Amino acid sequence: MDYQALIAGKNYDFLRTSPHLGRHICYLTLSGSRAYGTNNPASDVDIRGFALERPEEIFGMQHFEQAEDRATDTVIYSLQKFVHLCSQCNPNVIEMLGTEPEHVLCCNAVGRLIREHRDLFLSKQAYYTFTGYATAQLRRLQNALARDSYPQAEKMEHIRRSLEQMVLSCQEQYHIHEGDITFTSEDKEQEKELYTSVHVDHIPLRRFLAINADIDNMLRNYGKLNKRNHKKDLPHLRKHAMHLIRLFLTGLDILEGRGIRTYRREEHDLLLGIRAGDVSFDEVFRLTDEYEQKIRHAFEVSRLPDRPDEAAINSLLVSCYKMGTEEGLF
Numbered sequence: 391m392d393y394q395a396l397i398a399g400k401n402y403d404f405l406r407t408s409p410h411l412g413r414h415i416c417y418l419t420l421s422g423s424r425a426y427g428t429n430n431p432a433s434d435v436d437i438r439g440f441a442l443e444r445p446e447e448i449f450g451m452q453h454f455e456q457a458e459d460r461a462t463d464t465v466i467y468s469l470q471k472f473v474h475l476c477s478q479c480n481p482n483v484i485e486m487l488g489t490e491p492e493h494v495l496c497c498n499a500v501g502r503l504i505r506e507h508r509d510l511f512l513s514k515q516a517y518y519t520f521t522g523y524a525t526a527q528l529r530r531l532q533n534a535l536a537r538d539s540y541p542q543a544e545k546m547e548h549i550r551r552s553l554e555q556m557v558l559s560c561q562e563q564y565h566i567h568e569g570d571i572t573f574t575s576e577d578k579e580q581e582k583e584l585y586t587s588v589h590v591d592h593i594p595l596r597r598f599l600a601i602n603a604d605i606d607n608m609l610r611n612y613g614k615l616n617k618r619n620h621k622k623d624l625p626h627l628r629k630h631a632m633h634l635i636r637l638f639l640t641g642l643d644i645l646e647g648r649g650i651r652t653y654r655r656e657e658h659d660l661l662l663g664i665r666a667g668d669v670s671f672d673e674v675f676r677l678t679d680e681y682e683q684k685i686r687h688a689f690e691v692s693r694l695p696d697r698p699d700e701a702a703i704n705s706l707l708v709s710c711y712k713m714g715t716e717e718g719l720f
Contacts, residue, residue, distance in 0.1 A: 391435070393420065393435070393493075393495055394495060396435065397418070397437070397495060401461065401462055402462060402464070404457075404459050404464075405418075405464075405466075408457055409444075410441060410443075410444075410447070410454050410457045410466070410468075411441055411457060411466055414441040414442045414443070414444065415439060415440075415441045415466065415496055415498075416439070416440055416441060416442055416469065416496075416497070416498050416500040416501040416504070416710075416714075417439045417440050417486075417494070417496060417497050417498075417500075417501030417504065417505070418437055418438070418439035418466075418494070418495040418496035418497075419437070419438060419439060419486050419489045419493055419494045419495060420435070420436065420437060420438075420489060420493040420495070421436040421437060421438040421482075421485070421486060421489075422434065422436030422463075423436075424436065424493070425485070425489050425490075425493055425652050425653065426636060426652060426653060426654050426661070427653045427654055427655060427658050427661075428632060428636070428654065428658070428661045428662060428665060430665070434463050435462070435463070436463045436464075437462070437463070437464045437465075437495065438464070438465050438466070438467075438483075438486050439465075439466045439467070439486070439495075439496065440466060440467045440468065440469050440471075440472035440501075440504075441457070441466050441467070441468060441469065442469050442500060442710070442711070442714045443468050443469060443470065447468070448470075454468050455467070455468050455470075455471045456468060456471060467483070469500070469707070469710060469711075470707075472504075473504075473703060473706075473707055476508075476511040477511055477698050477700070477703055478515060478519065479511065479512065479513060479515040479516045479519045479520075479644070479698075480519060481519055481520055481523050481637060481640065481641075484508075484511060484512075484516075484644075484650060485640065485650060485652045486652075487504070487505050487508040487511075487650055488508070488640075488649065488650025488651055488652040488653075489652045489653065490652070490653045493653070499713055500710045500713050500714055503706070503709065503710055503713060504706070504710065507706050508649070508650060509649060510698060510699065510702055510703055510706060511698055511703065512644055512649070512650070512694055512698065513694050513695050513696060513697050513698045514645070514689060514692055514694050514695065514696050514697075515696075515697060515698075516641050516644040516645055516694070517641065517645060517685060517686075517688075517689035517692075519641075520637050520638070520640060520641025520644070520685070521637075521638075521641065521682070521685060523637050524634050524637040524638050524641070524678075524681075525556065527630045527631075527633050527634040527637065528634050528678060529552050529556070529608055530627075530630050531627055531630045531631055531634065531671070531674075532552060533549070533552065534623065534627050534630075535627070535671060546575045546582035546583075546584060547575055547582075549584065549609070550573045550574070550575045550584060552608065553573045553584075553586075553605060553608065554572075554573055556604060556605070556608055557571045557573075557601070557605075564593075564597045564600060564601055565593070565597065566590060566593065566597075566601070569589065570588070570589050570590050571586065571587070571588050571589075571590070571601070572586065572587045573585070573586050573587075574586075574587075624667075627671075628664060628665050628666070628667055629665060631664050631665075631669075631671060631674045632661050632662075632664040632665045634674065634678060635657075635660070635661065635664060635674065635677055635678070635681065636654060636657075636661055638678070638681035638682070638684075638685055639654060639657055639681070640652070640654075641685055642681070642684060642685050642688055644694070645685065645688035645689055645692045645694065646688050646692070647692075647693060647694070
């Protein structure tokens with residue numbers, strides 16, 4: 391597909407006419423399945439990028455964080471928000487800096503500067519973000535499969551185990567200990583009821599609220615999946631399974647020092663096999679267990695810093711704005 395011709399078309403006029411975008415765009419790249427190499431003929435074209443804020447958006451009240459066009463599935467972040475998300479090693483954003491050169495649709499001097507310094511954003515936080523996103527995909531998959539195949543009592547037990555797994559994955563991220571939050575399922579009026587016990591002392595409120603939000607989101611996702619048609623949803627479940635494995639692979643690359651590799655060339659056949667249903671869900675779960683162990687070990691021995699160098703990132707950001715001034719992008 392000629393992507394340059396595509397974005398030059400009428401459907402993408404907003405890239406040129408939006409006051410936030412136009413000549414302020416610094417970087418555009420393919421995202422989603424076409425960037426991963428897992429696309430099929432029916433796959434959408436997802437485009438992501440970032441733009442330099444105008445002075446009134448930095449110093450004034452015309453705040454700009456991102457521009458989104460749902461019709462074309464395009465999202466353009468402000469430079470500030472993009473750098474902030476990259477410094478957190480956000481999987482959906484950091485992967486934009488590891489796309490193949492031929493998948494980069496626009497890249498000016500500021501875009502090149504950020505892309506050339508992408509390793510500045512890499513840290514051990516990748517373990518928490520990539521495993522966190524992968525765990526979310528795993529829960530969606532397990533919950534959906536459990537929904538149709540388990541009796542009610544077993545469904546409640548499955549949810550309990552999923553909640554325990556979620557809290558376990560949050561222990562280091564939210565600085566809680568094993569046993570601080572537990573879940574039990576008990577019979578009440580001939581039905582299974584879930585109970586929780588919380589034994590936490592002097593935890594920052596924001597962390598406590600974040601844990602509660604994660605629990606609430608997991609239960610909401612289960613409820614949504616319960617209302618779906620299994621046959622219609624099967625392709626989506628396979629896509630969840632594919633992304634689950636892909637997230638582990640990309641996170642492993644970062645933690646093991648190979649950088650950001652968005653296009654999954656070596657695992658292309660495996661990922662497409664999962665998406666097509668040629669790889670069973672049981673095999674996906676086996677791979678998940680294997681990759682969970684690998685990424686945990688990679689985290690423990692990684693030479694990456696615990697957190698990125700904020701001073702260096704700030705200096706990079708300042709350089710971008712100076713370059714933007716010199717290039718007349720404001």
